[in-house]
Amino acid sequence: MSFLRITSPHGHGPLTTAQVMQTVLLATLPGVVVLTWFFGPGTLINILFGGAVALACEYASLWLRDREPAPYLSDYSVLVTSTLLCIALPPYAPWWLVTTGILASVILGKHVFGGLGYNPFNPAMVGYVVLLISFPLQMSTWQAPRGLGEVPGLGDSVTALLTPGAYDGVTMATPLDLLRQNKGLLLDDLYAQAPQMVQWAGIGWEWVNIEFQAGGVWVIYGGVFTWHAPVGMLVMLGLCAAAGFDSGSSESGGSPLFHWLSGATMFGAFFIITDPVSGATSNRGRLLFGALVGLLLYLIRVHGNYPDALAFAVLILNFAAPFIDQYTQPVTYGHRPQREDEE
Amino acid sequence: MTTPSYATLTHNGLWKNNPALVQLLGLCPLLAVSASVVNSLGLAAATLFVLVSSNLCVSLVRNVVSETIRLPVFVMIIAAAVTAIELLMQAYTYELYQILGIFLPLITTNCIILGRADAFAAKNPLLPSLYDGFIMGVGFGAVLVVLGAIRELLGTGGLFANMQLLFGESARNWHFVISEDYPALLLAILPPGAFIVTGFLIAAKNAADNAAKRRAEAARAPVVAGAKRVRVTGKIS
Amino acid sequence: MNTAGAISRSAVMLGCFAALASAVIAWTWLETEDDIERSIREAEARQLLEIFPPDSHDNSLIDDRFMVAADTALLELRRDREGYTVRQGGEVVGVILPATARDGYSGDIELLVGVTRTGAVAGARVVSHRETPGLGDGIDMRKSSWMQSFDRRSLSSPVRAEWGVKKDGGYFDQFTGATVTPRAVVAAVRRSLEYQQLHRASLFEITPESPEEVSP
Amino acid sequence: MTTVFDIHGGIHPPEEKSLSNPGEVLDAGIPPTLVLPLSQHIGKPPTLEVAIGDRVKGGQLLAAAEGLVSVPLHAPTSGVITAIEPRPVPHPSGLENLCVELRCDGEDDWLELEGFENWQSEAPETLVASVRAAGIAGMGGAGFPTAVKLLAPQRAPMHTLIINGTECEPYITADDTLMQVQAADIVLGAEILAHILGVERILLAVEDNKPAALTAMQAAAADAGRVCEVMTFPTKYPSGGEKQLIEILTGKQVPTGGLPADLGIVCQNPGTAVAVKNAICEGRPLTDRIVTVTGRALARPGNYRTRLGTPIDHLLGVAGFEPKNNRRLIHGGPMMGFALESADVPVIKTTNCILVPTEQELPTPPPAQACIRCGLCAEACPASLLPQQLYWYARARDQEQLERHHLADCIECGACSWVCPSHIPLVQYYRAAKGMMADSRAEKIRSDRSRGRFEARQERLEQEAAAREAQRAARRAAAQQKAAQGGADDPVAAAIARAKAKKEAAAEESGES
Amino acid sequence: MLADYALLLAGTVLVNNFVLVQFLGLCPFMGVSNKLETAMGMSAATTFVLTLASVCSYLTYTWLLVPLELTYLRTISFILVIAVVVQFTEMVVRKSSPLLHRVLGVYLPLITTNCAVLGVALLNINQAHNFTESLFYGFGAAVGFSLVLVLFAAMRERLAVADVPEPFQGAAIGMITAGLASLAFMGFAGLV
Amino acid sequence: MPAWVESQPLLAALMALLGLGLGFGAVLGYASVRFRTEGNPLVDQINQLLPQTQCGQCGYPGCKPYATAIADGDAINKCPPGGQETIDSLADLLDVEPQPLDAEHGEEKEPNVAYIREDECIGCTKCIQACPVDAILGAAKLMHTVIVDECTGCDLCVDPCPVDCIDMVPRKGGIEHWRWELPIPAEQRDNIIASDRAAA
Numbered sequence A: 001m002s003f004l005r006i007t008s009p010h011g012h013g014p015l016t017t018a019q020v021m022q023t024v025l026l027a028t029l030p031g032v033v034v035l036t037w038f039f040g041p042g043t044l045i046n047i048l049f050g051g052a053v054a055l056a057c058e059y060a061s062l063w064l065r066d067r068e069p070a071p072y073l074s075d076y077s078v079l080v081t082s083t084l085l086c087i088a089l090p091p092y093a094p095w096w097l098v099t100t101g102i103l104a105s106v107i108l109g110k111h112v113f114g115g116l117g118y119n120p121f122n123p124a125m126v127g128y129v130v131l132l133i134s135f136p137l138q139m140s141t142w143q144a145p146r147g148l149g150e151v152p153g154l155g156d157s158v159t160a161l162l163t164p165g166a167y168d169g170v171t172m173a174t175p176l177d178l179l180r181q182n183k184g185l186l187l188d189d190l191y192a193q194a195p196q197m198v199q200w201a202g203i204g205w206e207w208v209n210i211e212f213q214a215g216g217v218w219v220i221y222g223g224v225f226t227w228h229a230p231v232g233m234l235v236m237l238g239l240c241a242a243a244g245f246d247s248g249s250s251e252s253g254g255s256p257l258f259h260w261l262s263g264a265t266m267f268g269a270f271f272i273i274t275d276p277v278s279g280a281t282s283n284r285g286r287l288l289f290g291a292l293v294g295l296l297l298y299l300i301r302v303h304g305n306y307p308d309a310l311a312f313a314v315l316i317l318n319f320a321a322p323f324i325d326q327y328t329q330p331v332t333y334g335h336r337p338q339r340e341d342e343e
Numbered sequence B: 001m002t003t004p005s006y007a008t009l010t011h012n013g014l015w016k017n018n019p020a021l022v023q024l025l026g027l028c029p030l031l032a033v034s035a036s037v038v039n040s041l042g043l044a045a046a047t048l049f050v051l052v053s054s055n056l057c058v059s060l061v062r063n064v065v066s067e068t069i070r071l072p073v074f075v076m077i078i079a080a081a082v083t084a085i086e087l088l089m090q091a092y093t094y095e096l097y098q099i100l101g102i103f104l105p106l107i108t109t110n111c112i113i114l115g116r117a118d119a120f121a122a123k124n125p126l127l128p129s130l131y132d133g134f135i136m137g138v139g140f141g142a143v144l145v146v147l148g149a150i151r152e153l154l155g156t157g158g159l160f161a162n163m164q165l166l167f168g169e170s171a172r173n174w175h176f177v178i179s180e181d182y183p184a185l186l187l188a189i190l191p192p193g194a195f196i197v198t199g200f201l202i203a204a205k206n207a208a209d210n211a212a213k214r215r216a217e218a219a220r221a222p223v224v225a226g227a228k229r230v231r232v233t234g235k236i237s
Numbered sequence C: 001m002n003t004a005g006a007i008s009r010s011a012v013m014l015g016c017f018a019a020l021a022s023a024v025i026a027w028t029w030l031e032t033e034d035d036i037e038r039s040i041r042e043a044e045a046r047q048l049l050e051i052f053p054p055d056s057h058d059n060s061l062i063d064d065r066f067m068v069a070a071d072t073a074l075l076e077l078r079r080d081r082e083g084y085t086v087r088q089g090g091e092v093v094g095v096i097l098p099a100t101a102r103d104g105y106s107g108d109i110e111l112l113v114g115v116t117r118t119g120a121v122a123g124a125r126v127v128s129h130r131e132t133p134g135l136g137d138g139i140d141m142r143k144s145s146w147m148q149s150f151d152r153r154s155l156s157s158p159v160r161a162e163w164g165v166k167k168d169g170g171y172f173d174q175f176t177g178a179t180v181t182p183r184a185v186v187a188a189v190r191r192s193l194e195y196q197q198l199h200r201a202s203l204f205e206i207t208p209e210s211p212e213e214v215s216p
Numbered sequence D: 001m002t003t004v005f006d007i008h009g010g011i012h013p014p015e016e017k018s019l020s021n022p023g024e025v026l027d028a029g030i031p032p033t034l035v036l037p038l039s040q041h042i043g044k045p046p047t048l049e050v051a052i053g054d055r056v057k058g059g060q061l062l063a064a065a066e067g068l069v070s071v072p073l074h075a076p077t078s079g080v081i082t083a084i085e086p087r088p089v090p091h092p093s094g095l096e097n098l099c100v101e102l103r104c105d106g107e108d109d110w111l112e113l114e115g116f117e118n119w120q121s122e123a124p125e126t127l128v129a130s131v132r133a134a135g136i137a138g139m140g141g142a143g144f145p146t147a148v149k150l151l152a153p154q155r156a157p158m159h160t161l162i163i164n165g166t167e168c169e170p171y172i173t174a175d176d177t178l179m180q181v182q183a184a185d186i187v188l189g190a191e192i193l194a195h196i197l198g199v200e201r202i203l204l205a206v207e208d209n210k211p212a213a214l215t216a217m218q219a220a221a222a223d224a225g226r227v228c229e230v231m232t233f234p235t236k237y238p239s240g241g242e243k244q245l246i247e248i249l250t251g252k253q254v255p256t257g258g259l260p261a262d263l264g265i266v267c268q269n270p271g272t273a274v275a276v277k278n279a280i281c282e283g284r285p286l287t288d289r290i291v292t293v294t295g296r297a298l299a300r301p302g303n304y305r306t307r308l309g310t311p312i313d314h315l316l317g318v319a320g321f322e323p324k325n326n327r328r329l330i331h332g333g334p335m336m337g338f339a340l341e342s343a344d345v346p347v348i349k350t351t352n353c354i355l356v357p358t359e360q361e362l363p364t365p366p367p368a369q370a371c372i373r374c375g376l377c378a379e380a381c382p383a384s385l386l387p388q389q390l391y392w393y394a395r396a397r398d399q400e401q402l403e404r405h406h407l408a409d410c411i412e413c414g415a416c417s418w419v420c421p422s423h424i425p426l427v428q429y430y431r432a433a434k435g436m437m438a439d440s441r442a443e444k445i446r447s448d449r450s451r452g453r454f455e456a457r458q459e460r461l462e463q464e465a466a467a468r469e470a471q472r473a474a475r476r477a478a479a480q481q482k483a484a485q486g487g488a489d490d491p492v493a494a495a496i497a498r499a500k501a502k503k504e505a506a507a508e509e510s511g512e513s
Numbered sequence E: 001m002l003a004d005y006a007l008l009l010a011g012t013v014l015v016n017n018f019v020l021v022q023f024l025g026l027c028p029f030m031g032v033s034n035k036l037e038t039a040m041g042m043s044a045a046t047t048f049v050l051t052l053a054s055v056c057s058y059l060t061y062t063w064l065l066v067p068l069e070l071t072y073l074r075t076i077s078f079i080l081v082i083a084v085v086v087q088f089t090e091m092v093v094r095k096s097s098p099l100l101h102r103v104l105g106v107y108l109p110l111i112t113t114n115c116a117v118l119g120v121a122l123l124n125i126n127q128a129h130n131f132t133e134s135l136f137y138g139f140g141a142a143v144g145f146s147l148v149l150v151l152f153a154a155m156r157e158r159l160a161v162a163d164v165p166e167p168f169q170g171a172a173i174g175m176i177t178a179g180l181a182s183l184a185f186m187g188f189a190g191l192v
Numbered sequence F: 001m002p003a004w005v006e007s008q009p010l011l012a013a014l015m016a017l018l019g020l021g022l023g024f025g026a027v028l029g030y031a032s033v034r035f036r037t038e039g040n041p042l043v044d045q046i047n048q049l050l051p052q053t054q055c056g057q058c059g060y061p062g063c064k065p066y067a068t069a070i071a072d073g074d075a076i077n078k079c080p081p082g083g084q085e086t087i088d089s090l091a092d093l094l095d096v097e098p099q100p101l102d103a104e105h106g107e108e109k110e111p112n113v114a115y116i117r118e119d120e121c122i123g124c125t126k127c128i129q130a131c132p133v134d135a136i137l138g139a140a141k142l143m144h145t146v147i148v149d150e151c152t153g154c155d156l157c158v159d160p161c162p163v164d165c166i167d168m169v170p171r172k173g174g175i176e177h178w179r180w181e182l183p184i185p186a187e188q189r190d191n192i193i194a195s196d197r198a199a200a
Ligand SMILES: Cc1cc2nc3c(=O)[nH]c(=O)nc-3n(C[C@H](O)[C@H](O)[C@H](O)COP(=O)(O)O)c2cc1C
Pocket: A132, A136, A139, A140, A172, A173, A174, A177, A305, A306, A307, A308, C105, C106, C131, C132, C133, C135, C136, C137, C167, C176, C177, C178, C179, C180, C181, C182
């Protein structure tokens, strides 16, 4: 009788790549729900539309590369990419914007490098930055949150997607934009002037961030990724903000709380910089990776041209990640320097 | 070294050994200046001029200069040619001169030029050297212009804008726009776009080459294995 | 051949080539010197001539310049820049003022604002800026004709209160999605007009002998 | 001392230990033929002492140790040697190796055995020689000759002996069973080992998922003559790895490239301890062991006392193998064992488990996907390595980086592969890479030697050529001198002169002699 | 004052990175970045040459060409200066690190034709830098070059084992990666 | 500025460049003396990587000469005994693109050792002369043997043997030399599937 020759180990743990990806998808849910509550169903529609485009795009890439599509399509990674991209996009983006972004993500960000596992840059952020650079106008048009403007219904959202320019909702600068644009104002004046700035970080935004954080913590608890990168980033961002914050002069860059809870901070900390493929490898490396993202995020937000700098900070660090890996190995068993008293 | 035939030179310059796509030389001007067709054409012309004239001079003096001072002499010849064209462009196409900016004097350090001077013109007679300079320049220029066209088209939705800078006022209306409400993909004309479009161009060339190679593979004669072996241990008595 | 011989031979050869090369360059330069100077002047003048077309004056603008110091009130320059005087038949018919909008979206926007003797804008041009491509760069004449909306405007038309972008209840259009840039430029042009108003006498060489014809 | 330390990483696979009823020893019986591979350990194969047709008794020497790192082989029962030829052996390669086939006569007729009455008074050297003669190789998995390990005191003074009753791999209960039924023997064996090593402290390490073994060992330890601590710690794979266990028990790490002996520690499996006890007290060589035969494709899984050389086929028959739903036969545990292609191989000294799972139990892995650098493997690695980096570099065959990332410290435990969501056979990459590096090292040594020899030869040839040339030159010079003296300038004259000179010289020589 | 130089430095290293933003020195950037170790060597050599050349050409320009009204000779005299500095460096490298010399062998003479070097010299004039600024500018340019070269080399080592589609293997994927890096560096815009 | 500069721009240009040239020439002249080097340690580094089979298949009489040639710019893909691994490590050392082995020089084979069928050996000593590493023992008219540990497997001794009594046998065989193989990565398996698909 002949048996199969398979290498050890012969058993296997419970997790598969597809499940990892599903977990991440699931964890975005609370954030997306709150986004929908404050800004209407635009993001949701984008996610659905973008997911379909992404699957088609992944299929086409695999076909071009002469690969069996089924195993790759069923790993859900392209859905994570498209979902994360769509969450980052403005809610009522036209279809061509979403499509261009997905194309950039999946082809330029992922498949020219060989697909899942080989891409050195975060595909979703590649897509986002390509759009931000190419179509800054469309990319800086944000819906006003519930309470300040009318939240569009489902019909409006579909119209906005399919007939570019037809939907004309109430748009409004995001709190980070405001901070960036009103360098001359005292923070107090800014809060007094702009209705979207409320106690912490702006109507809607603070809740969106808190929900993304909750989702992220749930995933860490589930063991899909470690705490290092998010903690590194949030701590560094907090430190920088604390150092730059002088309780509200016109030079002030916003309080730590403001930075933590505005824009894409939590979304980025728990869903973007945790992308394992394009990030640093070891836990030490991830801590450093996160901290440097936090530093750049603060610098670019406050001093640069891009009010929400997350995508740039992430891409820059993606570029540096292989180098970081070279110098952040953990101490292997048996390589711990021997202490004298151990003799 | 025997002088290759003109057909070989042409194939080398335009495709097989294309300076921009294969040798990856002269990348800086290639990427920096190729945001539009007119810029590309301007630089292509200047590069072509320098290549041809430096190859010409180098081939002329190749038997006079000794090995030791070869490179400095070549560099000086190139620098003189570049300065000349720089001055000329400054005098007669000033706006283009301003657009090309420091990339015009930087032709001096375009590795293609020194490379061709050293690898070809220094070893070959006048006419082939002239032709080599010309065809390499054309090969480089072709890539430059194609790159410029792709980027201009993607980035602005139009083609041949501002051609008057090179061809006089009558060229102003050569500009045409594909569609008025094309949402311009600005990325293409910004710096990163240059890299990315070039990457895709190189990939396209590779794909074409691979296809050709696969076709040729069938017809290839087998090599004799071990044909080059020598005896290590000398004569066995 | 001995080493010293070789070295000196090379040196002489190199020297010859250096001489030859510099001769070629120097000769080209001598030949093109005048043309180059003309080109440079033309290029410089072209922008000014867009503001004041050649038929509106009879002096050479680039030769009729004056310095404006950095940090002059209202113009807010970062460094010393030049202004130009426009004359017709000896009389000053306009000035071209340098101005800087320090509150652009990304850094300074440098402008030239032409003002006629009547206090109206003859034309305004952006000399340099770093605004976001595709969003804030409508102030570039090559991209959009928005800057022409300043033509013939003066401090009285629109009225002071309306010297702003529509979004702030003003007269001028903003670009879709980018208000910061137009706001900054509008303010800078307005300030140039105000500067001109304050310094009319010296700018337009209005002496007691040649009194004001029109008061703005 | 009761504090234990934690190690980095580790995993908790389903234990499945109750399947094989730990605590009960069944008898596998004597099969009609035994097949005994000569090499069942790390080190040189022993040299044959028997020939085809020889009749042997149980306990008789079949092959004698060859060199220091080698162990002898004994007949597990009486019978006739019927073949000495390459046969398939339990090895991941599935290759054949030299084996002795013994047709058993069923009488189980043994030689007279004689042990030490009073081992306490014997010199350690004498006892080590007996251990060596008994053919004991470590029974915890690696099969390193125990006698060699017992020479540790020659390196440095030893202070601790660890009896590794961890048995952290799922399914296996051989040591558990041994500890339950032969606790006293284990402790006795440990005492002998402690005596040989000159250590004052014995640690009996048992994972907390074996309460019965723990009680048995505690009882036995209480009766022991030496300091004998039973230590228990939380269940986690791979706590049983020697290095990991040492860290758990002492908080110290064995320095890379070093041995536990460098810390004054020696670690032995309970089975080894019993074998040592048998060898010393009874003079009985190692010829059988307890093998856990388990898996859901068996009707009667359990722990079988099995003679070495028993074909696994036979064992499967005894345990009631039902082939229908099974595709794999595993030698060893599910984590570190290797799959066998055929059951036609024998049990050897390191066979602690034969696992025959059903397809539902341990499904055939799906095709590997790309590594997504998720880092789960690094979380699981007990050696604090970066398995994903090792994987990438192994793929790239980048030996420099593999060394920089400490491939050599990987214990091949398989924890990383177990957790990898992409199902990458990581351990195989490491084994292949280690092989590759070992080959390169050997190749380097070889090529250095060849270079030396080549250069030496070139030099020699040159010298010879130079010597010949010198001789020729000397002759020519001499001839020329002669010719010059003769005043003749033309070559013919010179040649004649030379010939003359030669003749004269010859005449002179002969004249002198 | 010191802060100004720090800003100039940060500006040249990151915001106006020579390679990714200004497109200078691309040939060695694409050519010598397959291996981290060589990239580091190349970085060191280029840093040295670039800084020295920046200062030397500044001096030549200010003390020779300007007084003699020969500014139109700047290209050729800079090239001369650079050639000499490179030659000098080559001798030093050959002496101090023969392996580096073989590895950089192709590129050391090509540093002469690395347009970053001439570019620095020319930009110093265009931007009217004084002596110290030239020094910092040259050094900043070199550090910027080195930074991205080294990061890129580490990344290419990773790309070497990636499953890149065949037509993209080699230079094409290198270009695209550089493009994405350049995209990332756009984020620094406006920082200084 | 001196007046002559103004009146003689051409001359000024000439003088300036000449001056520059002279100054720099002096600097370089000094440096060439100060930093003089000799020898090329790179050859040794390359030689370290070559397999030292000394078989001559590269077209050079031994590994060292080939190493010298590589240091002078010869191709790195000419050594069949070293095979792809040697090419890769050379490429790594020299930071050039690794190429496939040049088939003109032979194919990569499993390492061999020579084995002399002793009863057929006539003791002609030709193989001893041929062996580049002195791996054959024996004297004239007596039986010869190969020292297996020293034999590089170059097969140079095979041809000269007048009675063809030398065989090349694999050096690595048996269970001790067995090595785990690197698994085939997922995507390469895919390629196989893909080509199967194409073939079908
Ligand atoms: C990447 C980016 C670039 C921007 N660039 C500019 C710009 O160049 N000019 C500008 O006025 N606003 C710019 N903005 C600001 C936003 O468009 C901002 O929302 C807008 O100026 C506010 O105008 P609103 O009052 O019309 O909403 C930019 C925003 C982003 C995110």
